[in-house]
Amino acid sequence: MPRRRAGAAIPEMFRTMLEKPSTRAYPYQKVELPARFRGKLDIDPERCTGCQVCAMVCPAGVITMIDIGTRKVGDKELPVKRPVFELSTCIFCGECVDNCAFKALEMTKQFELATPHKEDLTMRKALTK
Amino acid sequence: MTEDKPPRKEESAGLMKYSAENLVPFGPIHPALKEPEYFKLVLEGEKIVEVIPRIGYVHRGLEKAAESRPWVQNMYMFERTCGICSFVHSLTYGQAVEGLTIYEIPRRAKFIRTIIAELERIHSHLLWVGLMGHWAGFETLFMWVWRDREVVLDLVEAISGNRIHKSMNAFCGVRRDMPEGMEDRIVERMKFLVDRANYYKGIVDTEETMLERTEDIGRVSAETAEKLCAVGPMARYVGLRRDIRLNDPYAAYDEVPFDIVTSKEGDVHALLKLRLDEMIVAANMVSYAVKHLPEGPIRIKIPPVIPAGEHSSHSEAPRGEIFYYVKSSGGRTPDRVKSRQPTMANLPTALEILKGQTIADVPVVLTAIDPCFGCMDRMSFLDIESNRQWTWSGEELRRYGINYYFPERMKMR
Amino acid sequence: MSEVLLQQIERLAADAKTKSTQLHKGETMIEIEQSQLKNFITRLVNQIKIRHLSTITGLDLGQNIGIIYHFWRDRNTIHLKTFVPKTKPTTVSIVDIIPGAILYEMEIHDMLGVMFVGNPWMDKKLLLPDNWPDDLPPPLLKNVKPADIRKRLGLEVEKK
Numbered sequence: 001m002p003r004r005r006a007g008a009a010i011p012e013m014f015r016t017m018l019e020k021p022s023t024r025a026y027p028y029q030k031v032e033l034p035a036r037f038r039g040k041l042d043i044d045p046e047r048c049t050g051c052q053v054c055a056m057v058c059p060a061g062v063i064t065m066i067d068i069g070t071r072k073v074g075d076k077e078l079p080v081k082r083p084v085f086e087l088s089t090c091i092f093c094g095e096c097v098d099n100c101a102f103k104a105l106e107m108t109k110q111f112e113l114a115t116p117h118k119e120d121l122t123m124r125k126a127l128t129k
Numbered sequence: 130m131t132e133d134k135p136p137r138k139e140e141s142a143g144l145m146k147y148s149a150e151n152l153v154p155f156g157p158i159h160p161a162l163k164e165p166e167y168f169k170l171v172l173e174g175e176k177i178v179e180v181i182p183r184i185g186y187v188h189r190g191l192e193k194a195a196e197s198r199p200w201v202q203n204m205y206m207f208e209r210t211c212g213i214c215s216f217v218h219s220l221t222y223g224q225a226v227e228g229l230t231i232y233e234i235p236r237r238a239k240f241i242r243t244i245i246a247e248l249e250r251i252h253s254h255l256l257w258v259g260l261m262g263h264w265a266g267f268e269t270l271f272m273w274v275w276r277d278r279e280v281v282l283d284l285v286e287a288i289s290g291n292r293i294h295k296s297m298n299a300f301c302g303v304r305r306d307m308p309e310g311m312e313d314r315i316v317e318r319m320k321f322l323v324d325r326a327n328y329y330k331g332i333v334d335t336e337e338t339m340l341e342r343t344e345d346i347g348r349v350s351a352e353t354a355e356k357l358c359a360v361g362p363m364a365r366y367v368g369l370r371r372d373i374r375l376n377d378p379y380a381a382y383d384e385v386p387f388d389i390v391t392s393k394e395g396d397v398h399a400l401l402k403l404r405l406d407e408m409i410v411a412a413n414m415v416s417y418a419v420k421h422l423p424e425g426p427i428r429i430k431i432p433p434v435i436p437a438g439e440h441s442s443h444s445e446a447p448r449g450e451i452f453y454y455v456k457s458s459g460g461r462t463p464d465r466v467k468s469r470q471p472t473m474a475n476l477p478t479a480l481e482i483l484k485g486q487t488i489a490d491v492p493v494v495l496t497a498i499d500p501c502f503g504c505m506d507r508m509s510f511l512d513i514e515s516n517r518q519w520t521w522s523g524e525e526l527r528r529y530g531i532n533y534y535f536p537e538r539m540k541m542r
Numbered sequence: 543m544s545e546v547l548l549q550q551i552e553r554l555a556a557d558a559k560t561k562s563t564q565l566h567k568g569e570t571m572i573e574i575e576q577s578q579l580k581n582f583i584t585r586l587v588n589q590i591k592i593r594h595l596s597t598i599t600g601l602d603l604g605q606n607i608g609i610i611y612h613f614w615r616d617r618n619t620i621h622l623k624t625f626v627p628k629t630k631p632t633t634v635s636i637v638d639i640i641p642g643a644i645l646y647e648m649e650i651h652d653m654l655g656v657m658f659v660g661n662p663w664m665d666k667k668l669l670l671p672d673n674w675p676d677d678l679p680p681p682l683l684k685n686v687k688p689a690d691i692r693k694r695l696g697l698e699v700e701k702k
Binding site: 034035057059060091095 | 198201202203204205206209269270273276279283286287288289290291294296304305308328331332334335336337338340
Binding site: 183184188190193196356357359438440465469476 | 565566568569571593594595596597599601602610612614615616617619621640641642643644645646649663666667668669670671681682684688
């Protein structure tokens, strides 16, 4: 049993004083993100077919499908749907990206999503097409 | 109890009743508690004689919510039971559901699960050692330990894409493979962490600040701990060999060599050393598993409908045994999911330890069980309907508060 | 080891006039009468030395409320299932045999309204709020809708 004494940690204290700081000056000095980082969702409107799979698998109810028109299949009129994303409830699990058969969805490396207006976090990008 | 002394407690219908003067409320908001929880301390002088817990301040209603959600979505919900040991929740829930299906989990997926679970154990134990230093008045240790914790979090982020909520698990497999060329980096970082853990072990053994606050505090006998169904480090620090990784191996724990750490001393100081030792064991396990990672598929896709039946699964989280019970009636949503978190199992032991301690030791003892009240409270019903959401503006919230505490003031307006 | 244990459990079950069924590998389910429960658990703890109670689960089964006691030792899990009628949800407490069960029983009392006779803290609330009205049904029953409870507690805020 080693001798008990106050200040056993003092040598380490001096050693760490000479090291460079462990923290980074974040907003000025950006951190390099790993390749698999899951940030803000993004959609490629060209590729989306409106199949609704992403809306079905989403655990947080981020995705709602909205009718943007109709299309004719045979003699039936079918609605054409496109997703709207409520990113303020997104939990960044990536389940929708995994399940998208058309590779329309991806997770970007953007993580600075704070905004004074909640509406900024509603992504209606797919509706324009 | 003699005639001249007024009776302090009276027995009526088997229930203890205490007079108001020796009751000290502890919580729900208290500087020594990181999460809202309430303990009624019954005192005799400065000594605690009885503790009555009141939990439930952070209930989110997960068990009720699980009954109305598809199987896969529940996995992400249960992962969010806790912000520290998130992976092991989805792992245990996944194992409980996988038991109902006929599919075999690929061997590579089992190894990846083991690696992530052990990385999580290291990060959770480091977090706890830091907090322990904080409550013992050794803030420097807190800073150092949390700096080293970043090493693990960076690794987890590189493997899974997120620091805390890894979202790695799927039914019958994992969602992401290990990245290429990570092996050397992981092994090297693990070596660094083993060195650090050994250094901290030396510090907690010699530094007087730490010893004064932790030695001989929080003693409990092995028989009591066993009777009160203690789990995890709280069972091992009194000498019980209770570790589900060893007793009932899951994932790849029967293929990765390791030995559990137990202690005989049974005080908070022993707990500190035990958790640091466990960290070293976990780091060695990660190195071994990364080197011996088998080839093969990582996932089997299973249909969204789970066959009817009931099954339970348990696993060893950093804090102790996590238990999930799943009942399916063959539909797209579960019939019942029961989850029991280690803090719930360790709370009776903590209450038993508190008896006989002084008030000053309450923070140390309560931190010693590594409490996670957010985990424990998971079962109310206030925010679970996914399609109906309501929010309060700051003004509404303020009004509600005033109305709750001073209704007469609202009437005056 | 495991087979010896299984035989012992089967013998205990036969004494309690019930049968054990294998759910999965290493998992045994025993359905047992309420009156036999305490005796059975005493023998489980003292004779077979299965001392660790993982948790107690409460289930809404329509007519009845099911209460499952989950025990394990090494690779064997034992589920003891007993039924309580919804009309009179009362059963015996096992706190005197396994003191660690006290919080689990309180949890089921809060969430499903089952009364455990012998538990010293049955008059206290563990999880539900203090202002929970007595006439509200326990929240984990299948017929209870969260929206109704929210309305009843006055948590619904009117839109302006």
